[in-house]
Amino acid sequence: MNSVKKTTKIDVDKLSGxxxxxxxxxxxxxxxxxSPKESERxxxxCLKLLADCTERFTRGKSxxxxxxxxxxxMASNLYTIGIHLKSLPDVEAALFQIENESIEKLYEYGLQVLKRKIKVASYFYNRVCKTKLKTPNQAYNITIDQGFKPFFDHYEINFHAHEIPSDIDYQLIHPVTDLAGVEFVIKYLENLYYENLFCSYFDADIIDEVMTGYDPSYQNLLDNICEQVFLNALGCQLLNAPLHPLDFSLADLDALDRQLKKYSQAELQRQLKTAAQELITNLLLTNPSLKKYLIASLPKITTTIYRGLTTHSLNKVFVPRNNPNIKPIRHYNMGIKMDDAAYREMVTEFLSCRFFEDKLAIIKEQIKTLADMEDLLIAAELKAAEAAMIFDLLEDIELAVLTKRHPLHPAIDAIDYSASEVQMQQNLNAYMRALPRDRLAKILGMTTTIEVV
Amino acid sequence: MSFELMLFDNFLIEKQAVSEVLLCNKITEDYSLALSEEQALELVETRSDSLKNYGRIEFGSGIIEKVILTFADTPYISQYRYAEFLNELVEIFYYFKNETLDLISDDDLIGTMKKYFDGVCQGSLDQLKFRELERMAKNVRLGLDPDYNDLYDSEKLREAEDDDE
Known part of the structure; x- marks a missing residue:
């Protein structure tokens, strides 16, 4: 049997929360x-209720x-009545009660609903505390540990029911709007619980590395953690990569860029929705509210990814993990060596030059890679002053590469290296010692993080 | 339909308030004091204006009757300027209700006004408003005893020093 749906003139969408x-x-x-008469009543x-409440507020002394x-x-009274009316099945029922019950009675019903809602808020707060993420983010920790204390200690339903006595700094994926008082707190805690629940599917240390990749000082930011975790998880899902590492290499980001840039924003959202559903299946998410919460965040996430694609900053959207304890390795390519015949000719010409300026001109003209430069520095058997002038042409990173490849070890040099190589090492060492202390420290720092290819 | 704070129909309220004020004449007549209907209406209007000026809202019968009955036996009032005197008292009352941050009850404030008016002010409304009640309000705001008077204390100290000499 089809149920008969009541029709009402009231547009529910126009009602304020x-x-x-x-x-x-x-x-x-x-x-x-x-009717006008009813609304006047x-x-x-309402004014009579206000007078009664005011008398209670002043304890009859004023x-x-x-x-x-x-x-x-007055705002508190109207909020309390509103919270009762909202708890009714529909607008028709609410209007029926307004017409047939006294405002004082509705207010009393509202107080009962408020007391029940405080218990609901307390339930969600306990859930949030149990699923709390281990993170150094201060806004997150302070909001959960201290932010709701004023609410549970001082929330006053008689005269300030519409107020939110709490210190909430942490931002959610879905900010709570159009709600006040205990309803706001319940919705905020409910949303935060779903975010915690989603994050609990990933390792807290990995989340920390993801957020450090997002911003090394993220512990001081007010940004949402769950959103970034969800973005990274979606990225891994789109790549069909394992989800739990939540990490991307440069090649992964290139692949994502190629895969996604062909879509319009609407198509991108469809693709992301499919990926999100696969992600939910792969993570074995069972909580239907959590699924709904994640799916509802897709329009916002689509905009973020679309902006990343158009501005070629996908690495800021799908953030590679960053462990601050591990220094990043830089790969340095020495370049391709020139043809042997050309090299021999160039060295012969170099050695036959009478003036050093001519030698420098040959280097500037013909040496294109550090590999060739290294060979020439060894082959030429330069004096310290001449070598220093050539080293002056090099960048810090090039000096770091040479230092890494040719460290000066007097004890083993004589056995393992040729005389020309030892000469070059000594020249380099002498040049480095003459550098300003800051620059030397910078170059030596680079040697620890460079991997020569 | 507006939910701005408002009183009920002003005319009805004022009419009811005027009749309540006039009822007080039965008691104040023993002290040869009475208000005409016109003066009672003016007093009610003064109350409304004071509430509006000092950003306050009042429910119920208000404090006019309490002021009339409390000040009925003061020796410093005669029928001549009675209405003007009551108007000023009502205005002073609401002003100091704000100045004391609502920390003092209606009855206590009217009682204090009466005590000072009959006592140290000797019937001077200016001294009541600008000296005694200002000091009392300051004491209340600072969490001191409303009657605390540092001037009185320093005078006593000076007298004690004179006695020692």
């Missing part, structure tokens, strides 16, 4: 669902209060 009661009354009045009863206080109490 934060000011539900006021917006419902306004909609009902505008659409003629609530509601207003007068007949007047400052307007801001009265406004706060």
């Amino acid at each position: 934060e000011f539900y009661f006021q917006s419902l009354l306004q909609e009902a009045y505008v659409k003629g669902v609530l 509601v207003q007068l009863e 007949s007047s209060v400052r307007v801001e206080i009265a406004q706060g109490i």
